[in-house]
Amino acid sequence: MGVAIEVKALNAWYGATHTLQDIELHIPANHATALIGPSGCGKSTFVRCLNRMHETNPIARVTGSVKIGDLDIYNDISPVEIRRRVGMVFQRPNPFPTMSIYDNVCSGLKLNGYRNRRELDEIVERSLRSAALWDEVRDDLKKKSGASLSGGQQQRMCIARALAVDPEVLLMDEPASALDPVSTSKIEDLIFQLKSQYTIVIVTHNMQQAARVAEKTGFFLNGRLVEFDSTHKIFTNPTDKRTEDYITGRFG
Numbered sequence: 001m002g003v004a005i006e007v008k009a010l011n012a013w014y015g016a017t018h019t020l021q022d023i024e025l026h027i028p029a030n031h032a033t034a035l036i037g038p039s040g041c042g043k044s045t046f047v048r049c050l051n052r053m054h055e056t057n058p059i060a061r062v063t064g065s066v067k068i069g070d071l072d073i074y075n076d077i078s079p080v081e082i083r084r085r086v087g088m089v090f091q092r093p094n095p096f097p098t099m100s101i102y103d104n105v106c107s108g109l110k111l112n113g114y115r116n117r118r119e120l121d122e123i124v125e126r127s128l129r130s131a132a133l134w135d136e137v138r139d140d141l142k143k144k145s146g147a148s149l150s151g152g153q154q155q156r157m158c159i160a161r162a163l164a165v166d167p168e169v170l171l172m173d174e175p176a177s178a179l180d181p182v183s184t185s186k187i188e189d190l191i192f193q194l195k196s197q198y199t200i201v202i203v204t205h206n207m208q209q210a211a212r213v214a215e216k217t218g219f220f221l222n223g224r225l226v227e228f229d230s231t232h233k234i235f236t237n238p239t240d241k242r243t244e245d246y247i248t249g250r251f252g
């Protein structure tokens with residue numbers, strides 16, 4: 001099951017640049033939460049603070065607290081374990097190009113020590129079914145490389161790879177912005193199905209997409225979370241003038 005995420009006094013830097021300032025929010029379990037805002041406002045940096053990827057950059061620094069379920073991810077748990085619990089999908093599908101579809105999906109499992117063939121077969125099938133890709137690739141699992149799939153299929157394979165290690169949270173940073181409209185709508189349908197089991201955080205610059213998939217939406221501007229509310233409220237009756245200016249297309 002997904003778990004709630006509680007962010008308190010989160011600040012992040014690249015070198016001397018203070019990129020995220022005093023972020024506070026509560027992301028509900030088993031829902032999709034969208035993060036919107038103009039390019040460069042800190043959305044990707046924020047999601048990377050939720051699985052401790054931000055700190056893998058040598059010039060980066062972070063303070064504050066992030067709790068995922070009962071765990072303070074900066075104190076109670078290792079970066080490796082947190083990245084198992086918090087899966088991530090990026091804008092560009094990033095398959096391991098020389099690996100088969102099968103090996104792509106179970107790469108994380110193998111890192112986590114799984115060796116049993118039958119168990120791997122079962123998890124690969126279940127993950128590909130959850131990512132709505134099984135029927136398209138079931139006959140080619142070990143024959144075709146992950147990189148031979150179409151862009152939309154590669155992205156669903158990357159989602160299957162993230163799901164294979166049984167995460168609680170799925171972070172998706174503009175997961176459809178490099179895809180065609182049909183593939184985009186498949187990813188949106190998928191988010192709809194997955195949110196009953198996972199807590200989903202999706203960065204998107206597409207406001208219609210946020211409105212279609214997410215119950216909650218946060219608007220970021222210049223490293224601050226300006227407003228966080230139900231998606232309906234954000235898009236119909238925002239409290240902050242800056243949110244209104246953004247959603248009505250006055251900037252960004």
Ligand SMILES: Nc1ncnc2c1ncn2[C@@H]1O[C@H](COP(=O)(O)OP(=O)(O)O)[C@@H](O)[C@H]1O
Pocket residue numbers: 014019037038039040041042043044045046057
């Ligand atoms: N690796 C990095 N090194 C230095 N600055 C960065 C790095 N990544 C992002 N930034 C800066 O941090 C700010 C926020 O970027 P980002 O989180 O990528 O925004 P968004 O995802 O909303 O477009 C931007 O000013 C960007 O230039």
Ligand SMILES: [Mg+2]
Pocket residue numbers: 043044045173
């Ligand atoms: Mg980004």
